[in-house]
Amino acid sequence: MTATRRSFLKSAGLGGASLGAAAGAAPLLSPAAAAAAAESASGSSGTVPFYGAHQAGIVTPAQDDLQFAALDMVSDSIADLRNLMRAWSTAAAKMARGELIGPVRTGNRPPGDTGEAIGLPPSRLTVTFGFGPTLFGSGGKDRFGLRGRRPAPLVDLPAFVGDALQPDVSGGDLGVQVCADNQQVAFHAMHELIRLAIGIATPRWLLAGAGRTANSRRQPLPRNLMGFQDGTANIMAEDAAAVDQFVWASEPASPAWMRGGSYLVARRIEINLKLWDSTGLGGQQQTIGRNKLGGGILGNVPPTAHILLASPGRNHGQRLLRRGYSYVDGIDPATGGMGAGLMFLCYQRDPRRQFIPIQHRIAGVDALSVYIKHVGSAVFACPPGASPGAFVGEHLLG
C-alpha cells in the first residue's frame, strides 16, 4: 500500500525532524507546518479519480489553478511514446490520490519524487493528456506511423482575422493540462510529468493560470481579468445531455479509439488591460453584452456584443465547454501595462463544427476584438479515460 503524501512524514518516523537531514537535501516543512499549509490552501482537498470512462479535468468542476504544457517528441520511436503515456498515466493516477510517485529516501541518487507536494492533500488534482496534429505526421514525415489514424476532427486550425500567433507559444505534439485547487500541487504534477518525459519529449511552451471559467453549478461564478463573471452561459458539468451532445467524441466523425474523448482547442489570448481600463462602464458592458456587477444580460444587447455573436443562436445551435484560466505574464511591451490574458481552453466533440465557425463569427467582428489578441494556438485530441492498469491513448498506441 503506497503512502499518501500526507501520511508520508509520519510513517517515515520523522516526527518534527526535517526530512532534509535524513535525505541530505534541503529541509522541508515540519508535518504540522505542512498540514497547516495544506489547510490554508484555497479550495477543496478532495480526490478526483484519474481512471474512468472519460479523462478527468474536462467535466470536473474547474479547479482554482492551472498548469498547461505542450511538449514535442524528441524521440521518433512509437515504443518511447507508448512508454511515456504509460509512465505519465501511472504517475498521474498516483498524484491524483495524493501519493508520492517514487521513493524519496534514495541516498546519493535523486529522489523518485521531487517532493514539493509532500504534506499536501490531493487538492482535486486532474491531469488531462492530448495528442496534437503533428504526432500524426507533418512535413512529409510520419515519425510514428500514425498518419492513417489521425481523427478527422483534429484539423489544423485555419487563420482567423486578427490572429497574431507566435510559434513559440503555439502547437505541440502532446498537450498536458494539469488543474488543482492548490498551486503547488499543480506545479508538482507538471514538474514530475516533464521530468518523466526527459529524453522522449521536451516542453515547447508552458503557462500557469488561475481564476477559472466556471463549468459547474456547484461553484460560485468567478470573474475574469476584465472584471466580468466568466462561465455564466457555459455548458455545465451537470448538464448531461449537453455534455453528451457537445463534448464527447463519437463515431462516425471520430475513430473508435477517440470514443468518449474530446478535442481541446487552446488559445492564448492577450488582453489590453490599459485600453480596457480606460473604457467607460457602459462601453465595457456593451462589449460583453452583460451587466458587469450583476452579470445579467443587458436589456438591449448591441449587435456586436461578445455574448450575442458567440451564442448558439448565431452559431447553428453549437456550444463549447469552456475551461479557461486567467494568466499574468510580466509587462506587455506594446502598452507598458500588465501583460495579462486568458488561456482560453475549450472542449468539444468536433472543432470543425464548434470552435472554428464560432471563432470565425466573432474574430475581428465582436466588440471584444478591439481589446484582445490571440497570440498562441493549439489543438489536441484528448483520448477517453483509461481503466486501472491501462494508460491514456492505449487504444491508439496499443
Ligand code: HEM
Ligand atoms: C480574452 C478573451 C475572452 C474573454 C475575456 C471572454 C469573456 C466572456 C464573458 C465575460 C462571457 C459572458 C459570461 C459567460 O457566459 O461566460 C463570455 C461568453 C462566451 N464566450 Fe467568451 N471570452 C473570450 C473569448 C472567447 C472565445 C475565443 C470564444 C470562442 C471562440 C468565446 C466563446 C464564448 C461563448 C460561447 C460564450 C457564451 C455565449 C452565450 O451563449 O451567452 N469567448 N465570454
